[in-house]
Structures are given as C-alpha cells and as structure tokens.
Amino acid sequence: xxxxxxxxxxxxxxxxxxxxxxxxxxxxxxxxxxxxxxxxxxxxxxxxxxxxxxxxxxxxxxxxxxxxxxxxxxxxxxxxxxxxxxxxxxxxxxxxxxxxxxxxxxxxxxxxxxxxxxxxxxxxxxxxxxxxxxxxxxxxxxxxxxxxxxxxxxxxxx
Amino acid sequence: xxxxxxxxxxxxxxxxxxxxxxxxxxxxxxxxxxxxxxxxxxxxxxxxxxxxxxxxxxxxxxxxxxxxxxxxxxxxxxxxxxxxxxxxxxxxxxxxxxxxxxxxxxxxxxxxxxxxxxxxxxxxxxxxxxxxxxxxxxxxxxx
Numbered sequence: 001x002x003x004x005x006x007x008x009x010x011x012x013x014x015x016x017x018x019x020x021x022x023x024x025x026x027x028x029x030x031x032x033x034x035x036x037x038x039x040x041x042x043x044x045x046x047x048x049x050x051x052x053x054x055x056x057x058x059x060x061x062x063x064x065x066x067x068x069x070x071x072x073x074x075x076x077x078x079x080x081x082x083x084x085x086x087x088x089x090x091x092x093x094x095x096x097x098x099x100x101x102x103x104x105x106x107x108x109x110x111x112x113x114x115x116x117x118x119x120x121x122x123x124x125x126x127x128x129x130x131x132x133x134x135x136x137x138x139x140x141x142x143x144x145x146x147x148x149x150x151x152x153x154x155x156x157x158x
Numbered sequence: 159x160x161x162x163x164x165x166x167x168x169x170x171x172x173x174x175x176x177x178x179x180x181x182x183x184x185x186x187x188x189x190x191x192x193x194x195x196x197x198x199x200x201x202x203x204x205x206x207x208x209x210x211x212x213x214x215x216x217x218x219x220x221x222x223x224x225x226x227x228x229x230x231x232x233x234x235x236x237x238x239x240x241x242x243x244x245x246x247x248x249x250x251x252x253x254x255x256x257x258x259x260x261x262x263x264x265x266x267x268x269x270x271x272x273x274x275x276x277x278x279x280x281x282x283x284x285x286x287x288x289x290x291x292x293x294x295x296x297x298x299x300x301x
Binding site for chain 1: 195196198229230231232234236238262263264266278280281282283284285287288292293294295296
C-alpha cells in the first residue's frame with residue numbers, strides 16, 4: 001500500500017496522485033507508475049491504432065496488459081523520454097485532467113518509425129480517474145500522433 | 159443568472175452538434191484563447207474559433223457530434239466526444255474523396271463569467287488523414 005492511499009480522496013489528493021505518476025514517469029519508474037494504479041485499471045491511448053490487413057490494433061485495454069508494455073517500449077525507444085506537466089485540474093469525484101508535454105529523442109524503432117536520432121515534443125491531454133483508495137483506476141490520453149511522426153522524420157500516413 | 163461552467167460548455171456543444179456555429183460562439187468570450195494542437199494553431203479571438211467550427215461543418219455537412227463525457231474540474235470543463243461525418247469539401251488540406259470520418263477528440267475549456275475564455279483541442283491528425291485516404295503528411299492534397 002502506498003503512502004498516498006492513507007489519505008481521503010479529495011480534489012487535492014487525487015491531483016497529488018497524478019503528479020506523482022508523472023514524476024515516476026519522468027524517472028522511468030514504470031513499476032512505480034503501475035503501483036499507483038489499481039490492478040484492473042482501464043487504459044486508453046486514443047491515437048494508438050495500427051492498421052493491419054485484417055485487423056486494427058488499438059491502444060485500449062488495461063494498464064497492466066497494454067499500458068505497461070507501451071510505457072516500457074516508449075522508454076526503450078526514447079531513452080531520454082521526459083514530460084512537462086503544464087496544468088492539473090481535479091474534482092472531489094476523483095477526476096483529474098492534466099496537460100502534459102511528452103518528449104524524447106529516438107534511439108530505437110517505434111512502431112513503423114525507424115530511428116533517426118530525432119527529437120519530438122508533443123502536447124498530450126491525460127484524463128485520469130482516481131478511486132476512493134487513491135489508486136488510479138482509469139487513464140485515457142489524447143494527442144496528435146501525426147505531429148510525433150513528422151518530428152521524427154516519418155511522413156507516411158501508416 | 160450566470161451559467162455554470164458545465165452549462166456553458168454544454169450549451170456550446172449542443173449548438174455545435176446542431177451545426178449552429180453562431181449559437182456556439184454566443185457563449186464564447188470575444189478574446190477567447192484558441193489552441194488546436196493538430197493544426198499547430200495558437201491564436202485568440204472568437205472569429206478564430208468560429209473558423210475552426212465552420213470549416214468542420216462545411217467539410218462534413220452531415221457532421222455528428224456524440225459527447226461521451228463532460229468532466230468539470232473547477233472552471234475547467236473537458237469534453238470527450240466523437241466527430242463523425244462524410245467529407246464533402248476540402249478539409250485540413252485534404253481533398254474531398256467522400257470518405258467517412260470518425261475521430262475521438264478531447265476539448266479542454268476554461269470558463270469565466272458564463273463564457274468560454276480558453277479552448278484547447280486535442281485529436282490525432284494521423285487518424286484523420288488515414289480516414290480521408292491521405293498517404294503522406296508532406297503531400298496531403300495528393301490522393
């Protein structure tokens with residue numbers, strides 16, 4: 001049980017959990033990020049979709065099965081991955097909305113994008129829900145993936 | 159009586175959903191800050207936002223806005239919605255190929271005094287271009 005789970009859920013304590021989440025993300029502590037989430041936390045990275053010939057893979061599922069591998073892969077491909085939190089707003093129901101820039105320099109392939117040592121920085125909007133136990137039980141994120149592709153020198157719309 | 163932040167944004171979304179751009183802009187501060195990340199647009203003024211809405215309605219005359227969630231966190235209201243429609247005119251540089259669009263979006267509104275004072279829109283332009291059959295970001299108008 002984490003220290004934050006000892007406090008009652010308020011707008012402030014829910015926001016503190018999310019702030020800690022991004023601190024751990026910045027430190028590449030994926031296990032620590034996951035520890036802030038409930039075991040069955042929902043996960044949705046809306047722009048993530050990989051079109052195959054017969055199916056489309058989407059970035060939807062659970063933190064433990066989809067989110068954690070995505071975060072791990074992103075950090076492997078962008079070893080200096082970082083984030084800048086611009087705003088965090090929250091309410092007493094546990095909703096937390098965060099404006100965050102995510103950035104990094106590509107060293108390994110990411111999806112269909114070959115590594116060219118280029119840097120990207122893209123604004124993201126994260127929507128969290130923090131449960132009464134002060135664990136994150138839902139994460140969704142929106143951003144412009146075309147912006148990332150173009151900054152990395154990948155001009156094909158895959 | 160001044161509308162709450164939620165009511166203000168709901169009025170905007172309701173008007174947008176029925177393609178009534180004037181009614182949507184009626185709840186917007188004339189000096190509204192407008193950021194549309196997929197367009198790289200950072201500007202201010204109700205006419206800028208009017209242009210963003212009008213372009214979408216013109217490009218997709220059967221535009222349907224389906225609001226999934228409206229999240230109020232103080233004066234900030236975040237709306238998660240799906241925009242669907244069939245392209246009937248050029249949009250965001252993409253020529254009209256009569257393709258169907260469905261894009262999940264998140265718009266973050268800041269309100270004050272019953273008006274929207276700040277709008278920041280997030281969606282994925284890769285998803286948009288993929289659906290409109292654009293092949294390359296550096297040749298958007300070439301199908």
